[in-house]
Amino acid sequence: MRAWAKITLCFTLALSGLVGWAARGEAQTSDLVSTSSLRVCADPGNLPMSGKEQPGYENKLADLIGEKLGLPVTYTWYPMATGFVRNTLKAKTCDVIMGYAQGHELVLNTNHYLTSVFALIVPKEGDLADVTTLSDEALKGKRIGIIAGSPPADHMARNGLIGKAKPYALVVDRRYESPAENMLNDLDEGTIDAAILWGPIGGPLVKSDHPDLKVIPLIHETLPPKMYYRITMGVRQGEKVWQRKLNSLIRRHQDEINAILAEAGVPMVNDMGDAVLDVMQ
Structure with a gap:
């Protein structure tokens, strides 16, 4: 990414x-x-x-x-x-x-x-649709997709979410591979329960190709590292x-x-x- x-x-x-x-x-x-x-x-x-x-x-x-x-x-x-x-x-x-x-x-x-922010992406219908922070109890035990080494990983670890996380590669040649698209496809298929992506990547991909998903900007995370x-x-x-x-x-x-x-x-x-x-x- x-x-x-x-x-x-x-x-x-x-x-x-x-x-x-x-x-x-x-x-x-x-x-x-x-x-x-x-x-x-x-x-x-x-x-x-x-x-x-x-x-x-x-x-x-x-x-x-x-x-x-x-x-x-x-x-x-x-x-x-x-x-x-x-x-x-x-x-x-x-x-x-x-x-x-x-x-x-x-x-x-x-x-x-x-100015943009990392976003939580979840199915529109389901128990995560109203989540707005990574400390929400609804996320406990869920498998969340995350770009390895990106700032939200620290927030996930702080909230006990990293153990079941599925990591995706940070740097790839996008002519041949897209971790963000792979993550959203996995979310559509139910392989993971939620995804966290940089908003300017995740937002447009959801809008163009994933109509059943919802983008939630993570604007309420106050501890470092910053998310915007x-x-x-x-x-x-x-x-x-x-x-x-x-x-x-x-x-x-x-x-x-x-x-x-x-x-x-x-x-x-x-x-x-x-x-x-x-x-x-």
Whole structure:
């Protein structure tokens, strides 16, 4: 689940002696951004986010940004695994990654356009349909699918749910395997009783292919690790002019961005991750 694999470190740098150097660097790196097309770095097999044969919602976001810039959208395709940023954005073959967790040191983040959260997914009909927290007694003894190493695993362990859990791989080549889709298929078939997925993956998959399942954003988990994350666009370090241009587009067209995300089925929460946004779907 590479959307989660992006979510790691934060960084800060403040050295006044480098101000003059940084200004020169900005002028140089800004020239790398194409003026003839919106060059997007993307995974060719990462639905529901991006896909080469079938568009995902990040492809639709790229189309929106390209339209506002008056530029056609072109892609550099590369599996989102180790080396993705190095072989795309840093190789200067593309200029923006449409979905990247806020605070990652490999890119310069724009302002966030989405805050989302991990979600519990259960059958619409059944004894788990009204569960809202992982401490609910109704979950005791249930077999729950979980992406190995993701933050909800800590919460499951704290609540005594890990013993019967079924783990699914964290990092795979999504052109050939999809742990999230496997998990939801297992839930449909009754192999597991519930599933926990990163909302921007689980929500759209449920909406498109699993009509008998229900997505419950886990907004009431107050102990660490946190369950919500802010999603930005990622550009090359130093390209502040390009970052500001994208920030302006995000600010002026947030309603249109929200509409794309809502149509896809992405659960959206407030910036503190403790309330679901009331966005028309």
